Amino acid sequence: xxxxxxxxxxxxxxxxxxxxxxxxxxxxxIGPQHPATHGVLRIALTLDGERIVRAQPIIxxxxxxxxxxxxxxxxxxxxxxxxxxxxxxxxxxxxxVAMAVxxxxxxxxxxxxxWARTLLAELNRVLNHLMFLGAYPLEMGAITPIFYAFTERExxxxxMEEISGGRVHYMxxxxxxxxxxxxxxxxxxxxxxxAAVRRRLPDFDRLIRGNEIFQARTRGVGVLAAETVLxxxxxxxxxxxxxxxxxxxxxxxxxxxxxLDVPVVTRSDGDCYARFEVLLDQxxxxxxxxxxxxxxLRDLPPGPINxxxxxxxxxxxxxxxxxxxxxxxxxxxxxxxxGERTPWRxxxxxxxxxxxxxxxxxxxxxxxxxxVAILGSMFFVVGDIxx
Amino acid sequence: xxxxxxxxxxxLPSRAPVAATEATVSTFGHDPWWLILGKVxxxxxxxxxxxxxxxxxERRIVARMQQRLGPNRTGPFGxxxxxxxxxKLALKEEIIPAMADKPVYFIAPIVATIPAFLAFAVIPVxxxxxxxxxxxxxxxxxxxxxxxxxLACSSxxxxxxxxxxxxxxxTYPLLGALRxxxxxxxxxxxxxxxxxxxxxxxGSLSTSEIVAAQNRFWFVFLVPSFVIYMVSAVGETxxxxxxxxxxxxxxxxxxxxxxxxxxxxxxxxxxYINMTTVSAxxxxxxxGGWHAPFLLSRVPVLNSxxxxxxxxxxxxxxxxxxxxxxxxxxxxxxxxxxxxxGWKLLIPASLVWLLLVAAMRTLVVEDVNLRRNLxxxxxxxxxxxxxxxxxxxxxxxxxDGEGEDGHPEIAVGNRAFPVPVLPGEQTDPTLAPREVxxx
Numbered sequence: 001x002x003x004x005x006x007x008x009x010x011x012x013x014x015x016x017x018x019x020x021x022x023x024x025x026x027x028x029x030i031g032p033q034h035p036a037t038h039g040v041l042r043i044a045l046t047l048d049g050e051r052i053v054r055a056q057p058i059i060x061x062x063x064x065x066x067x068x069x070x071x072x073x074x075x076x077x078x079x080x081x082x083x084x085x086x087x088x089x090x091x092x093x094x095x096x097v098a099m100a101v102x103x104x105x106x107x108x109x110x111x112x113x114x115w116a117r118t119l120l121a122e123l124n125r126v127l128n129h130l131m132f133l134g135a136y137p138l139e140m141g142a143i144t145p146i147f148y149a150f151t152e153r154e155x156x157x158x159x160m161e162e163i164s165g166g167r168v169h170y171m172x173x174x175x176x177x178x179x180x181x182x183x184x185x186x187x188x189x190x191x192x193x194x195a196a197v198r199r200r201l202p203d204f205d206r207l208i209r210g211n212e213i214f215q216a217r218t219r220g221v222g223v224l225a226a227e228t229v230l231x232x233x234x235x236x237x238x239x240x241x242x243x244x245x246x247x248x249x250x251x252x253x254x255x256x257x258x259x260l261d262v263p264v265v266t267r268s269d270g271d272c273y274a275r276f277e278v279l280l281d282q283x284x285x286x287x288x289x290x291x292x293x294x295x296x297l298r299d300l301p302p303g304p305i306n307x308x309x310x311x312x313x314x315x316x317x318x319x320x321x322x323x324x325x326x327x328x329x330x331x332x333x334x335x336x337x338x339g340e341r342t343p344w345r346x347x348x349x350x351x352x353x354x355x356x357x358x359x360x361x362x363x364x365x366x367x368x369x370x371x372v373a374i375l376g377s378m379f380f381v382v383g384d385i386x387x
Numbered sequence: 388x389x390x391x392x393x394x395x396x397x398x399l400p401s402r403a404p405v406a407a408t409e410a411t412v413s414t415f416g417h418d419p420w421w422l423i424l425g426k427v428x429x430x431x432x433x434x435x436x437x438x439x440x441x442x443x444x445e446r447r448i449v450a451r452m453q454q455r456l457g458p459n460r461t462g463p464f465g466x467x468x469x470x471x472x473x474x475k476l477a478l479k480e481e482i483i484p485a486m487a488d489k490p491v492y493f494i495a496p497i498v499a500t501i502p503a504f505l506a507f508a509v510i511p512v513x514x515x516x517x518x519x520x521x522x523x524x525x526x527x528x529x530x531x532x533x534x535x536x537x538l539a540c541s542s543x544x545x546x547x548x549x550x551x552x553x554x555x556x557x558t559y560p561l562l563g564a565l566r567x568x569x570x571x572x573x574x575x576x577x578x579x580x581x582x583x584x585x586x587x588x589x590g591s592l593s594t595s596e597i598v599a600a601q602n603r604f605w606f607v608f609l610v611p612s613f614v615i616y617m618v619s620a621v622g623e624t625x626x627x628x629x630x631x632x633x634x635x636x637x638x639x640x641x642x643x644x645x646x647x648x649x650x651x652x653x654x655x656x657x658x659y660i661n662m663t664t665v666s667a668x669x670x671x672x673x674x675g676g677w678h679a680p681f682l683l684s685r686v687p688v689l690n691s692x693x694x695x696x697x698x699x700x701x702x703x704x705x706x707x708x709x710x711x712x713x714x715x716x717x718x719x720x721x722x723x724x725x726x727x728x729g730w731k732l733l734i735p736a737s738l739v740w741l742l743l744v745a746a747m748r749t750l751v752v753e754d755v756n757l758r759r760n761l762x763x764x765x766x767x768x769x770x771x772x773x774x775x776x777x778x779x780x781x782x783x784x785x786x787d788g789e790g791e792d793g794h795p796e797i798a799v800g801n802r803a804f805p806v807p808v809l810p811g812e813q814t815d816p817t818l819a820p821r822e823v824x825x826x
Contacts, residue, residue: 034639140718140719141718142716143453213628213717216721367721368722372637
């Protein structure tokens, strides 16, 4: 018998040979170490047979105190920390901090940097989505698609690696622009990579989207109502699959999105299948955006890609809130400065944290296998939850 | 009438004329002890070797399907990988959970493994040959009810899984074991039903005689039986897409989560041997056993004695490839969907099919004018089939039967037992059952 830290949840360890036939709901701990939680998320499930009576997500196993660390690092160093909470969208994470600081400083970022940032953010989105498109079927027992996803990721990672030297944590953003100008011929290689991924994208349709077992596992499972999405502040593909037509790239454009025609992929069913489809179609849409950005970059006259700043960057006293449409949803930074080298407070609003809250609503009444289908379709990164 | 009998495969004579190389039940029971021992050892070695080969083949084939290389370092083409992994596994540290019921925990892997080996004793891997002057069949033994023996062995093996999951004293294995028990109860029925048409045609339950009865037509022409058998066999062996008792994404390892070292290796071995056995049964009952395929069977040399071993192995590996192919392709079914497939589709389908086959056999045996009688029956059957497939309700996906049982959440008061709410009693969801102390 062990009393867990979960408030009123008492845990009955299943033993044998005790002779006591008392029936009690079984508490099954999914995680912190479990293949379906890709990371260290823990969900305490109260089960009746295989049916979930209650579900409580328990977070914090990967809390790294990022927000507190922000207060002890200068603005350039913060980028390194900020790109790590969601390790699948590192570039987009850097972007939020850079934009917040630039706004506080009143910096004008050069056009080349803006377009290059948009291009890289979209490539990063594709990389992120491909990861989930591969991992989700894997959790449902289809072991093959993930390797196809990784083949595509490899192509895109090669171009990202070429400019930044990093494959996951690019650290290519700087306050005021990008680290370096784009190498000669790089845009052609981006075009080739986009074309290659686009060409093989129909493989996913054939491998997974049309599979009857996959549809049986996901259609009508974990239906998330639009009201729930709004009540819990869920965002990104998860919200758009429930018919919440909200995308910051279109509704409050930043970077160069105002000049682009951003297709917002939505579905109305709100089930796991809809979430998967949104992700899959979003890949095609983002590849299109990236292609347009590459074309615009070619047409731009030569110019600087960043702004030269003094050695010590001090944001003036004040506060600002920047939000970006990260691959997983809305990512927000509330920056309060007292005119020091470091922020007084930098509050991080992450998509996964809000998205994962709806699990408590979604899971009760489902079966354990549904739990895996729902968990996979919430597209979360544990670092993004725990920060 | 005579012309009809000779052209239609459905009107096969109930007992084909037995050639000199074919074995019957009476062929067995005359071997000297050293020959029996030799056969037993040979079967054991064959199974272990094929398991090692399968592990390698599965990894290589699945790797190929996934644009990877797979193991290619240990020995030629990486063939030694299975052996290397086996040795490594056996030398691993053994961890026994504190809550485990030790005797059962120890016995379970053995219970799972032994029947897996036993079932192969009645599989004919070749025809009658002469070994050191002894004329004998390439089969350890045969029984008049050999197929029942195989079915018994495969159901017995599941005890290992259920006991192992239960004795681990842990939640995930317990769920895996429960799933396994339900799965076997459901799929054993359709598995056995799928085989009954074979018995009707072969007129025997002895494996060697069933093979002998296929010297002209393989029983694979009983297509529905074959399909139902193969689907049930995948369910019976816990292989993807029906690998629910060990569903990795959900139950971590299922029934073998708490097993390590050699005991885990035994479960692993049992799974692969079970897979081999069901494939061997498919080969024996549906694919003509050790008979040469197609026109090659007209050549007497190719269709007898030791050559049978080659054909048998080739057919066995083909069926096994199907298992690997499935694993590389399909996602896992949900537990209740899988049960519904078994009870609502496979079992009724095999019953209807059995009825049809039995009716056909009766008509042939009773020598009724087939053409006149069958046409109306066929029309009725086709109409029924159309009705079933276009019935509106069968198109709507029925969500996990929630409407059927409703499954209301049991309100738990401040008591140790979940009981219905008493009148006037306040239900508070935050109130959990009191701790039940277990010694």
